[in-house]
Amino acid sequence: MLETLQNELKAPGGLKNILSNKNIFGVDLYEAGLAEKVEGYYKELCAGKGAVRAVLKKYLA
Numbered sequence: 821m822l823e824t825l826q827n828e829l830k831a832p833g834g835l836k837n838i839l840s841n842k843n844i845f846g847v848d849l850y851e852a853g854l855a856e857k858v859e860g861y862y863k864e865l866c867a868g869k870g871a872v873r874a875v876l877k878k879y880l881a
Contacts, residue, residue, distance in 0.1 A: 835862060 828834035839849040839858055849855040864875045 835859060 825838060828838050831837075836850075836855075838844065839855040840851075842848055849858060861875070864878075865872055867874075
């Protein structure tokens with residue numbers, strides 16, 4: 821599954837395909853109204869060097 825997810829993220833629209841996959845999450849996160857929030861977190865986490873630490877501090881502090 822890891823390889824499949826990595827390949828999805830390389831493709832245009834890959835994150836959307838992952839977040840809408842009911843086999844992964846049990847629900848389509850877009851239908852559930854959660855995908856936009858997850859997309860936001862993902863963008864923050866991928867922002868660059870030190871991004872993961874900054875996001876953890878921001879949301880867990």
